[in-house]
Amino acid sequence: MKAVCYYGKEDIRVERVPDPEILNPRDAIVKITATAICGSDIHIYGGYIPTMMRGDILGHEFMGEVVEVGRDNRRLTVGDRVVVPFTIACGHCYFCKEELWSLCDNSNPNAWMAEKLNGYAGSGLFGYSHMYGGYAGGQAEYARVPFADVGPIKVPESLTDEQVLFLSDIFPTGYMAAENCGIRQGDTVAVWGCGPVGQFAIKSAYLLGAERVIAIDRFPERLALAASHGKAETLDYSDVDVLDRLRAMTGGQGPDACIDAVGLEAHGTTLDAWYDRAKTSLMLATDRPHALRQAISACRKGGTVSIPGVYGGWLDKFPLGAAFAKGLTLKMGQTHMHRYMPGLLNRVERGEIDPSFIITHRMSLDDAPEMYRTFREKHDQCIKVVMRPGDSPSHPPPDTPFPSGN
């Protein structure tokens, strides 16, 4: 089959690889009809995620048709149309029972790697390094889905792929980010980053009862989408002093909750952002937490800072003193996908939200290397790329269809 493979920093190739096979009784094989590039894939592309190996298949936002099931999988049958959550969970361990699905004890065969780094290991993830299990990802024609009797959610034919695809990660991720804010009627929520997760966090904050949402970014098309579709007030941080404006907009009190939907590769214009850039480029720091620092500074006393953005290592100049002084609550982590998918599918079915509004690029699998670049550089007003493995490439490739053709 065809698959999007990692070959090193900024080296993504579309390769021919063997088709996946059923390995375990609860597995299923899914023929992928739609798959997306996630902002967190861009962290891999930039070489920020350790334990990636040459040839690893990328992608963790995918859906498709079940074409094979393992002998103990009694929930799926061949022909089912499913969306697959990016976190892999067994459904029976302590964490799954507590609905902390992304912390599943039994789905990461390389848990020891993550234990060395973090003390304890989270669940396995599709296409997201060997530390997270080394599972082949979903930017491919087929994928093997472990524990497919608890993960994938069946979707009705009345909804299109584009309407349900983002149940695989970014919609639940934005929703959990908003839910973690503990929003009460009348609250003001500030959201850093108007990428896909930020957009869903904005929509979700309103769904959960926020009165005002203030969105912060610097790309005009992203701010425009946050304003037009998300109904957020917007701040361009390259233009205004964010802390000053947030203070003014909230009568000197600060937002009740702040969401950092940026993560470890934050861009900024202030002194600390340049400091981060210098230190990470010299390999003296692992992350650039500029957005997080600002969210902590901006948040009102006793408020909540919710972090759906991905962080990887040891943060430098982290203002824990400010968080302590203001009695903040910090909430974070990989999304507990299985907890949110059914409820959010219902919201899509009821027409409360149509997640396809964020899609800007519809491509084929062969376009992946180019689209990783476009998405990272935010060229061409790119916000979200969806690839359909069945489609032919939008740009005809040269003579050999696959770069290294094995």
Next chain:
Amino acid sequence: MPLPVLSHESQLPLADVESWAALGAGGMLLLLGTSRRSLVGLGMAAAATPLIYRGVTGRWPGVIAACLPSDDSKSALAGDRGLHVRESVRLELPVAEVYRFWRRLDNLPSFMAHLDRVTMDDATNRSHWIARGPAGLSVEWDAEIINEVENQTLGWRSLPGSDVVTAGSVNFDSVRGGRSTQVTVNLQYAPPAGRAGAFVAALFGSAPGQTIREDLRRLKQILEAGELAQVQSPASRS
């Protein structure tokens, strides 16, 4: 016979970092100290010695080590010779179910990597164990159950005259109001002697605690999830 492959050193993630940090700091002090050619410099150079020792050998000199807290249950339990590991794991199952699985000793190879096969003779409470190691070599011994309290504890040891002298015990504790079970394994291969002893040491590698921890992780996967988490081998993906 010495057992070079056996080490009970800490496997904590910071151990490597600490080694490099110590080596770096020691080297720096040594350079600064020797370049000063003064009494202070001499002091600095002298202070570098334990740091460099820690960096190179991975342990603090005895005098300093005595002042540091022991950071690891395994090193605390290990004697000078042989192998003694204690590890534990929690499962979301009632204690009876976990006990029943473990009591069938022939189930052990399904999650203990070093075991190839265990056969039980229910009439005599004796069992025959086969361990397989690197290069397809194997070693066998007979064992007997010496302690058994249903749903609480199980102990066994190799019969006198076996090539391998070993003993093990497992405690099963009902925790979290009976919803979970905590399994604590004590495993001893001691004192190893001759070819078989060296072989057993090789089976457990340089970090026996980690080896058993991975075994218990597999036990948890089998009993909770019903299958072992696995991925397609990288070879089949290239």
